[in-house]
Amino acid sequence: MPKSLRLGVNVDHVATIRNARGSAYPDPLRAALMAEAAGANGITAHLREDRRHIRDADIDALMAGLKVPLNFEMAATPEMQKIALGHRPHACCIVPEKREEVTTEGGLDVAGDVARLNDFVAPLVAAGIRVSMFIGHDPAQIEASAQIGAQVIELHTGLYCDLHAEGKFAERDHELEALRAGAAYAASLGLEVHAGHGLSFDTVGPIAAIKQVRELNIGHFLIAEAVFLGLDPAITHMRRLMEAARG
Ligand SMILES: CC(=O)[C@@H](O)[C@H](O)COP(=O)(O)O
Numbered sequence: 001m002p003k004s005l006r007l008g009v010n011v012d013h014v015a016t017i018r019n020a021r022g023s024a025y026p027d028p029l030r031a032a033l034m035a036e037a038a039g040a041n042g043i044t045a046h047l048r049e050d051r052r053h054i055r056d057a058d059i060d061a062l063m064a065g066l067k068v069p070l071n072f073e074m075a076a077t078p079e080m081q082k083i084a085l086g087h088r089p090h091a092c093c094i095v096p097e098k099r100e101e102v103t104t105e106g107g108l109d110v111a112g113d114v115a116r117l118n119d120f121v122a123p124l125v126a127a128g129i130r131v132s133m134f135i136g137h138d139p140a141q142i143e144a145s146a147q148i149g150a151q152v153i154e155l156h157t158g159l160y161c162d163l164h165a166e167g168k169f170a171e172r173d174h175e176l177e178a179l180r181a182g183a184a185y186a187a188s189l190g191l192e193v194h195a196g197h198g199l200s201f202d203t204v205g206p207i208a209a210i211k212q213v214r215e216l217n218i219g220h221f222l223i224a225e226a227v228f229l230g231l232d233p234a235i236t237h238m239r240r241l242m243e244a245a246r247g
C-alpha cells in the first residue's frame with residue numbers, strides 16, 4: 001500500500017463495552033496498543049460531551065501511552081477546546097454532536113457557522129494541532145473548512161455504508177461518486193482528505209481507492225469483528241483490503 005493511505009483505529013466502542021457493566025475492562029488503551037502493534041498508523045478517540053464511551057481518563061492514558069498519533073474527536077465547545085489545548089494531541093477532528101443520537105448522524109455545518117468555527121479553530125492550529133472538520137461532501141462545507149483554516153477534512157462515509165447495508169446499490173453508487181468529487185475538490189483547495197464512519201470489510205475498498213484520501217478512521221466494525229477474529233487479525237485484514245483497493 002502506498003504510504004500515503006493511513007489507518008486510524010477508533011477505540012471508542014471498547015469503552016462502550018466497559019461502560020455497559022461499569023467494569024474496569026476492556027481498557028481502550030490496551031486495545032489501542034494492540035492496534036498499534038497490528039500496524040495502525042494512528043488511534044482515534046471521541047470524547048463525547050456526555051462521556052457515553054471514552055472518558056477524560058482514557059484520553060489522559062492514550063496521550064501518555066501511545067507511540068502513534070492520537071486523533072482526538074470532539075465537538076466545538078469551550079470545554080473540549082480547553083481539554084484539547086491541555087493535551088495538544090497530534091490532531092483534532094471537530095464533529096457535530098447531538099446528545100440523543102445513537103451515532104454521529106451527519107457532517108458538521110461549517111458553512112453555517114464560519115465566524116464561530118474560525119475563532120474556535122485558531123488557537124488549536126496555533127498550538128500545533130492538525131485540525132480536521134468532519135463534514136459531508138457538499139462543496140460549500142469543503143470551501144468553508146478551507147476558509148476557517150482547517151488543514152484537513154474527514155468525509156463522513158456513513159450514508160454510503162448505510163445505503164450499502166440496505167441494498168440500495170444505485171443510491172450507494174451515487175453517494176460514492178459524490179464522495180469522490182468531494183475528495184478531489186478538497187484536495188484542489190489544498191486540504192488533506194480523510195474519510196470514515198461505518199466502514200467495514202465490505203465497504204472499505206471503494207473509499208480506499210479514492211486517490212486523494214490519505215487516512216481512513218475505522219472503529220465500530222473493527223471492534224465488533226474483534227469478537228470473532230481478534231483485534232490484530234481484524235486490523236490486519238482491513239489493511240490488506242485497503243492495500244488491494246489502493247493498487
Ligand atoms: C465522529 C465519528 O464518526 C466517530 O466518533 C465514531 O462514529 C464513533 O463515535 P460514535 O459511535 O459515538 O458516533
Ligand SMILES: NCC(=O)COP(=O)(O)O
Pocket residue numbers: 010044154195196197198199217218219220221
Ligand atoms: N471518524 C470516524 C471514526 O472515527 C470511526 O467511525 P466508526 O468506524 O466507529 O463508525
